[in-house]
Amino acid sequence: xxxxxxxxxxxxxxxxxxxxxxxxxxxxxxxxxxxxxxxxxxxxxxxxxxxxxxxxxxxxxxxxxxxxxxxxxxxxxxxxxxxxxxxxxxxxxxxxxxxxxxxxxxxxxxxxxxxxxxxxxxxxxxxxxxxxxxxxxxxxxxxxxxxxxxxxxxxxxxxxxxxxxxxxxxxxxxxxxxxxxxxxx
Numbered sequence: 001x002x003x004x005x006x007x008x009x010x011x012x013x014x015x016x017x018x019x020x021x022x023x024x025x026x027x028x029x030x031x032x033x034x035x036x037x038x039x040x041x042x043x044x045x046x047x048x049x050x051x052x053x054x055x056x057x058x059x060x061x062x063x064x065x066x067x068x069x070x071x072x073x074x075x076x077x078x079x080x081x082x083x084x085x086x087x088x089x090x091x092x093x094x095x096x097x098x099x100x101x102x103x104x105x106x107x108x109x110x111x112x113x114x115x116x117x118x119x120x121x122x123x124x125x126x127x128x129x130x131x132x133x134x135x136x137x138x139x140x141x142x143x144x145x146x147x148x149x150x151x152x153x154x155x156x157x158x159x160x161x162x163x164x165x166x167x168x169x170x171x172x173x174x175x176x177x178x179x180x181x182x183x184x185x
Contacts, residue, residue, distance in 0.1 A: 002142075002148065009132070009135040020121065026087075027117055031062055032061070032102045033065075036065070037052075038051075038052065041081060042081045051078065065102070075096070079098060113182050114183065117175060131164075132161065135156075139156050140153065
């Protein structure tokens with residue numbers, strides 16, 4: 001029973017880390033990377049479809065993304081979707097290829113992006129702590145129902161705390177890497 005709760009908690013903590021990676025992929029740095037456009041949805045036959053499922057996205061050079069749509073009639077829709085995406089990008093079309101230049105980041109913009117990254121990391125930390133709280137609550141319930149002893153409950157809570165510390169340290173490392181990436185010129 002205790003092992004089930006611990007393994008479920010660890011799986012949920014891993015998902016928090018994955019969510020943080022996804023959030024950090026949306027925070028653009030000065031470099032062109034296809035994952036920046038992963039959240040862009042394009043209307044395709046009446047359904048919103050991820051850009052990567054209707055076009056090929058690749059880095060043409062360090063500061064430019066190139067998109068080649070699989071169907072020519074999608075080019076205007078892709079352009080419109082990128083403009084509406086809140087990423088601050090301005091695509092240009094030349095023939096069958098859409099080019100998305102990455103604007104250079106100013107010092108102020110970099111600081112704002114770092115603040116945003118810190119907020120995302122704090123959200124992930126809160127998520128991990130909530131998972132710890134839920135697991136400890138399960139342990140206390142088991143103790144009340146006399147399914148486990150106080151020593152087992154205390155030991156399980158200590159192990160959950162170690163897991164929590166491990167994942168919070170991982171979040172801090174990921175944040176430090178992202179901050180260094182954002183502040184690099």
